[in-house]
Amino acid sequence: MSKGKDSPAKDGKRKSKFSDAADSPKKSKKASTSANAAASSSTSKAGSGQATLSVKGSGSSFKQLSKSGAAFASFADYNPAPSTKFSIYRADGLPDETGASTNDTDERLLLAGETDTMAYVGNNFEFGSSSEARGYTGHYMVGVYDPSSSSVTLRAVPTFQVARSIKANSSLSSISSKRTFADYGEMTAARRALGDAFGNRKQKANARNQDRMKVDTANMEVILDDFTGGIQDNLASLPSLDEVLASSTSSRPMPPANLDAKHPAEAYRISDLIPSEIFKSLPIQKLIDNVSDPEALKELLPYSKDFPAWIWSRLVDNLQRSSHLSGGSGGKKHTTFDEDEDEAASVTNAEDVMMMPALGATEDKEDAKTKVRIAYYMSLLWYIQSRPKSVSQRGKLITALKLDGEDANKRIVKAILGTFTETPANSDRAVMSAFHQTKVLAYMCALALHLDNFSVDHDKLARNCNIPPATLRELFRTLGCTASVVGGEKRMVLKTPFTLPQPRKGKAGGRK
Structure with missing residues (x-):
């Protein structure tokens, strides 16, 4: 350029x-x-x-x-x-x-x-x-x-x-896009024919192994139809959500909880803790008739020297209320549930404090009778909890619980054994496993909440019932209670709305 x-x-x-x-x-x-x-x-x-x-x-x-x-x-x-x-x-x-x-x-x-x-x-x-x-x-x-x-x-x-x-x-893409499964089948068959004709022993052995491992899919569609049809049939027989919840509740040692409760009295309903027909059959009238005679009263209870003073004081106090109250808000003053057995029996002066009724309840005779039934049923649970081997013989258990041989009392024992025991296979004697012992304690805690107006001194209850305080404290927390100081005392209080604690999630492999 x-x-x-x-x-x-x-x-x-x-x-x-x-x-x-x-x-x-x-x-x-x-x-x-x-x-x-x-x-x-x-x-x-x-x-x-x-x-x-x-x-x-x-x-x-x-x-x-x-x-x-x-x-x-x-x-x-x-x-x-x-x-x-x-x-x-x-x-x-x-x-x-x-x-x-x-x-x-x-x-x-x-x-x-x-x-x-x-x-x-x-x-x-x-x-x-x-x-x-x-x-x-x-x-x-x-x-x-x-x-x-x-x-x-x-x-x-x-x-x-x-x-x-x-x-x-340039022709590879068109070949791969146009090749069908039939083409691959023909190519595989041709390769197999070449291997059978000219292959060595190892290649022929591999071909025979592939034939043995081949899956016949000729009837696969029929099998799939039967399989999916079985799924639909099983779906129709699946339990409903309510049934699943009921089953999961029954598999837990805790009483059924009402998370929609507006008042603590509705959180653990009495009808869920004590069956209604059993609740009405509890023989409390003879207890009310002997309220002024402590010795005669003890003969009607599964009383012993280790009988909890906590249960005794609540039972006697509500028996006195039921015998003196006539349905109004007036009546005799009586002790609170914070006294020991001897102190509760000796309090007769005018400085006694009227017990606060349960939330939603009135200070009348029916409320007092309801708490008498609760305390009496709690004494029956305490007995089988402290003597788990006593459940193996129903007749002796009826006698130990101071129940006569009437049909109603037999139903009471039958209901208790049906809820808190199990009968192993090839046996006719009931036993209490660790699960059922925990269940008895959980029901006792729920009953104690009703007796103490949903504010329980758990340490005193544990000492009286000869139960480790840590065990009882954990059960109250599982019921949804929170620790609080009331009147200078540490108590487990149930407030609404409440939530149940979630199960703890540990690390895989356990603690290290």
């Missing part, structure tokens, strides 16, 4: 000064005309070793690319073969959203070339229009020198990102 000592292109650039046309090829016709005029006027002034410079090319000049015959192509990580011939194609016929392009200023171009083994294809519109791909509005320019006129013409050329592919692999 050079003649003489200096490059005619450089000399032409120094003389022409058409940098504006090179930076912005998409100028108006007026600017293009003036540039050509300047180039024409400078042509006659070109001397020896000099050349004139003219600029041709804009967006519309891409249609005359055959005249320039030049293009910029980027080959990312390879060089094409030197013998590769490339051709540039217009993209007017390329399909787009509206069909074939009919725009005269369409700059979309294709650059294609090939050899015997490789194919090269590139375009200038992969990332949008040419200006979007370049990132600016200018064009790449190529200078073409004409020695006959000593002129250099700058022409706008497109740029291409060229990708290569191997011709031999």
